[in-house]
Structure formats: structure tokens, C-alpha cells
Amino acid sequence: MSRPRDPRRRSIPTATPTLRRFGPLRDRHSRPYLMTAGLSMMGDNIEHVITYWVLWEVFASPWLVGFQVISHWLPFLLFSVLFGGLAEKYDCRRIIQIAQGLFAVVSLSWGLLFLTGTLEMWSACVLLVLHGCAGALWGPAEQLMLHDFAEPAELPSAVRLNATFKSLGVLAGPVVGSLLLLLLGPTWGILANIVFYLPMTLLMLRTPFTGHSRSGFVRRERVSILDTPRVLRTVGSDKVLVGMIALAGLIAVCVGASLQVAMPNFAQVLGAGDEGGLGYGALLFANGIGGVVGGFLLEATGILKVDVRGAVIAAVMFGLTSLIVATTTSYPIALIALVIGGVAYLAATAIGQALVQLRAPEDQRGRVVGVYSMIGSGMRTGNGITIGWLGALLGVSGAVAVGGLARVVGALLIGVLIALQTRRGAPA
Structure with missing residues (x-):
């Protein structure tokens, strides 16, 4: 299962380093990696902006809107564990x-279909799935x-900064x-938009690391989709x-991870639906x-430790x-x-990812x-069903409020259960 250690690993220091704020941004290898990840995520979101607009203009299909979320x-x-095995x-x-x-191929295919006027529902669905x-x-x-x-020691910082740069890509997209x-x-x-995928692609030609250089472990068994259980x-x-x-x-299923879909409702409730859309x-x-x-704030201050708490x-x-957004009548x-x-969403997901x-x-x-x-990420597939079902019963604001309350109760329950297991001597 293991292979001989890669000679390049000798260049990786094994001594315990001094923990540095923004340490990964100081490193000549990880700094471009973080930045190109942000550019790729921006390209991902640019594609959503352009293709979703065109698909609505061409088909005006609520079904296709739902499929856009599901296909992503x-x-x-279905495949995250399989792809993890490949990694x-x-x-x-x-x-x-x-x-x-x-x-890039998906973006190119969209462009050719738009250019030739040959876009059809089935081809749109195929490209949406390939993008996902x-x-x-x-x-x-x-x-x-x-x-x-x-x-x-700096892995939590790397995970957090990676999430931050990808969030910047989501924001700029x-x-x-x-x-x-x-x-x-x-x-x-x-x-x-193809241009935004090139920097990370080219960076992978010059970085000396493989994803296994530090550990020296490479899996030898056959990769199977049945690995999940x-x-x-x-x-x-x-x-x-x-x-x-x-x-x-919990964060994925409860309404919140896809809070953007509820923003038009909040803009209307808060009296900010007009004014050229600026309030929205x-x-x-x-x-x-x-x-x-x-x-960046969490990285600079270290206010939240990378632990269960x-x-x-x-x-x-x-x-x-x-819960506050769903119940307040004050726009500010x-x-x-x-x-x-x-801030809280990024902290929760980055800390969880680092601990895992x-x-x-x-x-x-x-x-x-x-x-x-x-x-x-995969459980967000059901997010639309959650907000649709609860929204039909309680309204969109009510659905978001229930989701917020469920996250509070669920997170506290998870914390208590882990604490009880730790107290009983279970691994923690």
C-alpha cells in the first residue's frame, strides 16, 4: 500500500514550526495555489451567471431552474468518496x-451552442451535470x-485561507x-470565462507536490464507488x-447554506425590493x-480555535x-x-473541514x-426541497427561521453528544 518515500520529501521540514498568522500566504508554493483556487471558483460562478440567464431566456422553465440546483x-x-479514492x-x-x-470544456461547449443557436434542453442538462x-x-x-x-500545525490556517479565497471567488463571480x-x-x-481556469491548470505543471509528498502514502487497492459504507x-x-x-x-440540509434563493423575499419584506435593485x-x-x-479576520485574530467547541x-x-434575518423588520x-x-458560516465549515x-x-x-x-455539499441537493416544502407551509421567511432554529438546536446537540463521549473516555 505504501511506496518508498519520494526524495522531494527531504525538502519538507519535519521540525515543529512556529505558528504564523497567514503562514500559507507567506509560502511561495501555497500562495499561488490559494489565489488560483479563488480564480477557478470565480470562473465556476461566472458560468452560473451567464448560463442561468441564457437558459431562462431560452426556455423559461421552472423545472430547469430546479435541475440547475440538483445537477450542481x-x-x-454520489461521487465524492469515489473521487476521494482517486485522489x-x-x-x-x-x-x-x-x-x-x-x-473549461463545458464553458467552450456552452459558447459553441450559443454561437450556433443549437442549444436544446437535453444538451443544457448534460452540460449542467458535467459542470457539477x-x-x-x-x-x-x-x-x-x-x-x-x-x-x-498550519493546516487549519491553510484550510481557512483556501475557503476564504474561494469565498472571494464566489463573491466576485x-x-x-x-x-x-x-x-x-x-x-x-x-x-x-475559460481564461479563469488556466492559472490553476498551469500551476499544477510547476508545483513539486503531488498531494502525497508529505505522507508518502499512495493507495494501491482498486477504487470503487462502494467504498462509502x-x-x-x-x-x-x-x-x-x-x-x-x-x-x-445539518448546515447543508437546513435552509441557510443556500440562503441566496430567499433574498428576493427578504428584500420585499424589508422594503428594499425597489430602488433599482440596490437594496436586494x-x-x-x-x-x-x-x-x-x-x-481574514479569523486568521488574524485566532478568536475561534480549531476544535469541536x-x-x-x-x-x-x-x-x-x-433566525434574525428571517424575523426582523429592520433592514440595517x-x-x-x-x-x-x-463569518459564522465560513468559520463552521472551515473548522469542520480542518478537524476532519x-x-x-x-x-x-x-x-x-x-x-x-x-x-x-451533496446534501444541498435537498435544500431546494426543504425550502420549497417548508415555504409552502410557513412562507419563505418561516422556512428560513425554522432552518436557523434547527441549526442552533442541532449544533448544540452534536456538541453535547461529543462532550459526553469524551467524558466517557471515547476518542476525542
Whole structure:
């Protein structure tokens, strides 16, 4: 199962380093990695902006709108563990290049269909699914690369900054996408979007790390889609791992991880639906900027430790802010709550991701990261069903309020259960 240690590992220091604020940004290898990850995530969101607009203009199909959400997250649910196994077995640089290439091919295909006027419903559905598969394939390999770039003590910082730069990409994507749509039109705008996938693709040609350089472990067994039950049984004895995976699922299922879909409702309730859409745009921006500012703020202050308590506190704060947004009639209070909620969401997910990676068995790290992605991202497939069902019963604001309350109660319950297991002498 293990191979001889790679000679390049000699260049990786083994002494315990002094913990540095923004340490990964000081490193000449990880700094471009974080920045190119942000650019790729921006390209991902630019594609959403342009293609979703065109699809509505051409088909005006509510069914297709629902399929857009499902096709994006369902590959995470079905294939994350499989793709994690691939990341354990093969060079993560090549997997990342394949994923970025698939993103680019999808953008190219959209552009050709727009250019020739041959876009049909079936071809749109195929491209939406392929785009979702590219994101799911990228995830585990991208996370494993962080283990090579960062010393173990700085891994939480690397995970947090990686999430921050990707949040910056999510925030900038709609702005850049709208500009491309306005200046170049949908056809040339989506073709120009290919450029944003190139930096990470090219970076993988020159980085010396493979995702396995520090550990020296490479999986030899056959990769199977049936690995998921086996991995779940393996990690079941570690209650912290199980708790963080459950917390990620709680955040994904309860209305909140996809809070943007409820923003038009909040804008109307808060009296900000007019004025050229500025009030609505500010609500969206407040939620997005919270994740970016929060990432840098948490890195600079270290106010939340990378432990179960930190993850639970962040998840509770995220639930409370969602509850406030759903129940307040004050526009300024809603804006403040959305910013704080963005900070809390990033903190909860980054701490959970870091704990999972630190505690995962070395020989199953890719698949354990895949399980976390399967639950934390894949379960968002049902987010639309949750908000649709509860929204029909209680209204959109009521559905978000119930989701926020459920996150608060669920996060506290997970924290209590982990604490009880720790007190009884279980691994923690």
C-alpha cells in the first residue's frame, strides 16, 4: 500500500514550526495555489451567471431552474468518496488539471451552442451535470494538496485561507459575470470565462507536490464507488469525525447554506425590493462579504480555535443570524446579521473541514474528505426541497427561521453528544 518515500520529501521540514498568522500566504508554493483556487471558483460562478440567464431566456422553465440546483450538488452526493479514492491513488495535480479542463470544456461547449443557436434542453442538462462533476472531482484532490503545502500545525490556517479565497471567488463571480454579459454578450462572455481556469491548470505543471509528498502514502487497492459504507464504518469510532460530518450535513440540509434563493423575499419584506435593485444587491453582497472578511479576520485574530467547541459556536451563530434575518423588520439589522452569518458560516465549515483532515486516518484521508464533501455539499441537493416544502407551509421567511432554529438546536446537540463521549473516555 505504501511506496518508498519520494526524495522531494527531504525538502519538507519535519521540525515543529512556529505558528504564523497567514503562514500559507507567506509560502511561495501555497500562495499561488490559494489565489488560483479563488480564480477557478470565480470562473465556476461566472458560468452560473451567464448560463442561468441564457437558459431562462431560452426556455423559461421552472423545472430547469430546479435541475440547475440538483445537477450542481448531486455529483457531490454520489461521487465524492469515489473521487476521494482517486485522489489517494493518483497524482492530485493531474486530477486537478482534469477537473479544470472539464470546467473549461463545458464553458467552450456552452459558447459553441450559443454561437450556433443549437442549444436544446437535453444538451443544457448534460452540460449542467458535467459542470457539477467537475466541481466534485476537484474537491478532494484540492484538499489533499493542502497537506503538502502546509505544515500540520498550519493546516487549519491553510484550510481557512483556501475557503476564504474561494469565498472571494464566489463573491466576485456574479460581478465579473455580469460585466462579461454586459460587455461581451453571453457567447463571448462564456468563452472568455475559460481564461479563469488556466492559472490553476498551469500551476499544477510547476508545483513539486503531488498531494502525497508529505505522507508518502499512495493507495494501491482498486477504487470503487462502494467504498462509502466501508469508510463510514471505519470512522464511526471517532466521534469527533462523525460529529463534524453530521454538523456539515445539518448546515447543508437546513435552509441557510443556500440562503441566496430567499433574498428576493427578504428584500420585499424589508422594503428594499425597489430602488433599482440596490437594496436586494446589498443583501446578497452582505452575505458574501461576511465570508471573505470573516476568513481574514479569523486568521488574524485566532478568536475561534480549531476544535469541536469552535465549530459548534460558529454553527450556532450561523443559525441565530439566519433566525434574525428571517424575523426582523429592520433592514440595517438584517444587513448586519447577514455579514455576521457569512463569518459564522465560513468559520463552521472551515473548522469542520480542518478537524476532519487532521483526524482522518492517513490511508483513508481522501475518502474521508470525500465523505465530508458528500454530506456537506451533496446534501444541498435537498435544500431546494426543504425550502420549497417548508415555504409552502410557513412562507419563505418561516422556512428560513425554522432552518436557523434547527441549526442552533442541532449544533448544540452534536456538541453535547461529543462532550459526553469524551467524558466517557471515547476518542476525542
